[in-house]
Amino acid sequence: MTQPAQDFILETRNLTKAFKGFTAVDDVNLNIQRGHIHALIGPNGAGKTTVFNLLTKFLQPTSGKILFQGEDITPLKPAAIARKGVIRSFQISAVFPHLSVLENVRIALQRKEGNSFHFWRSEKILNRLNHKALALLESVGLESFANTVTVDLSYGRKRALEIATTLAVEPELMLLDEPTQGMGHEDVGLVSDLIKKVSKDRTILMVEHNLHVVSKLADRITVLQRGAILTEGDYASVSADARVREAYMGTAADDVDTKQTAEVAS
Amino acid sequence: MNNMKLNLCLLALALLAPTLLYPVFLAKVLCFALFACAFNLLLGFAGLLSFGHAAFLGTGGYVTGYLMIHSGLTPEVAILLGTIAGGLLGAIFGKLAVKREGIYFAMVTLALAQLIFFFYLQAPFTNGEDGLQGVPRGALFGLIDLSDNMVMYYFVLVIFIAGYWLINRTIHSPFGQVLKAIRENEDRATSLGYDVNHYKWLAFVISAALAALAGSTKTLVFELASLTDVHWHMSGEVILMTLVGGVGTIFGPVLGAGFIVTMQNYLSGGEMGNYIHIIMGAVFVICVLSFRSGIVGQLMKFKRNNF
Missing domain, CATH: 3.40.50.300 (P-loop containing nucleotide triphosphate hydrolases)
Known part of the structure; x- marks a missing residue:
């Protein structure tokens, strides 16, 4: 029961x-x-x-x-x-409108890296997340928009990006x-x-x-x-x-x- | 690497400038430029409008001035301690202020800064209205005498570059990314698991410490620490410098500081001296009404549209 x-x-x-x-x-x-x-x-x-x-x-x-x-x-x-x-x-x-589509997803991936308070390091170390971010964008069909500034996306795509970002935090x-x-x-x-x-x-x-x-x-x-x-x-x-x-x-x-x-x- | 070239040109300019212009004036510009850059880190990249940054500038100045007069420490140590003092004050201010948003954040910082102003007004070690006068510049590392204005200028230039580099790095760091995300959409950043207040707080502390670094350096340049630097006028002036130069741009505050300081210098000497506040007010109004993105923002727009 x-x-x-x-x-x-x-x-x-x-x-x-x-x-x-x-x-x-x-x-x-x-x-x-x-x-x-x-x-x-x-x-x-x-x-x-x-x-x-x-x-x-x-x-x-x-x-x-x-x-x-x-x-x-x-x-x-x-x-x-x-x-x-x-x-x-x-x-x-x-979404984060003035960041690129890729950066939007990367923000979500970044937290688990444990470097989010590191203000003395270059953001280039985040590039190692690009691969994963692109894969997530691909899963929602946005891979070709990776370098677009998010504000320029259509409404439906913004929602798709939002889902990709959410998925990024598993x-x-x-x-x-x-x-x-x-x-x-x-x-x-x-x-x-x-x-x-x-x-x-x-x-x-x-x-x-x-x-x-x-x-x-x-x-x-x-x-x-x-x-x-x-x-x-x-x-x-x-x-x-x-x-x-x-x-x-x-x-x-x-x-x-x-x-x-x-x-x-x- | 266009940016690299531009930076090198600017560096060359900064190195040669004191042969043409009065080095103390140039050092003053650099101190305010650093102050404005520190302020801009908060406003432009974390979206936080502090109306109390004079407290940090002034604290750096008083601590460094007092130490130079009474302790016999070398200038670099006195500046470091002034910077740390400003950072600590920023840690307390920040803790209280980041819990509020928008106008309330600004009001909390203003209220705290006023508290600090009255403290310095009354405290015996600041000499109240007279300020700390005749602060010795000392000798850098006990070796390089800073009493020569030319030497002092290059020392200030080194400090400025270090501070500017740190701000630049902070903006382009993993931390800076999160900061921008918070500025863009705070709720979303929270929903991704970021404790946004911790990030705002750290940005506040960095900004306060660098503002104090500017104040410490300025005290050595002028051999003076006074109430002017903790007065709320100063908190307003740094907002003006940042807005005129271009908020959220990295180089904007430097230009803005240069512009405002130059204007003040030339106006206060001449017969226009009495109108200085009116003129500054007019500049502010014109800036807000017709070129909100500031000098640098406007230039970048021009470049985008024409090249």
């Missing part, structure tokens, strides 16, 4: 975040299974991004616990959580905050394929609005509503849930299919 604890890479226990007079995240118990792509969905303002900020400690939970691989990481600072292997992305693409758990938000049709396909590809041997928790992407990628879905978990399950069971349809779409069941088709087509 009880599953072994190590099956879950990340768990939250009664995670709660209250801002002044407003509970953004209310008593959330998440269990993210290792190896899964786990999607967090819900209407605007459901608290999805707040959950992300809590998990990575960009926000301090009001109460509750966060367990990573069975270890309580609630008191850790954001950078320390990242060093444990929980790496997040942001809603707006998180994360155990990737947290992707709306990876396809604001993207054109083509880029959505590109990025969701990429996520599928990098999800091998990894666990991914993602916030995503595009239900088509969710249906294609997610092994498990948690639906948040007003900061609390409404339901959890695979796509078939979640999408069949009348409460989800009502909460997420704000409409009766009949409308959903047309809406969803519209979203897929867009």
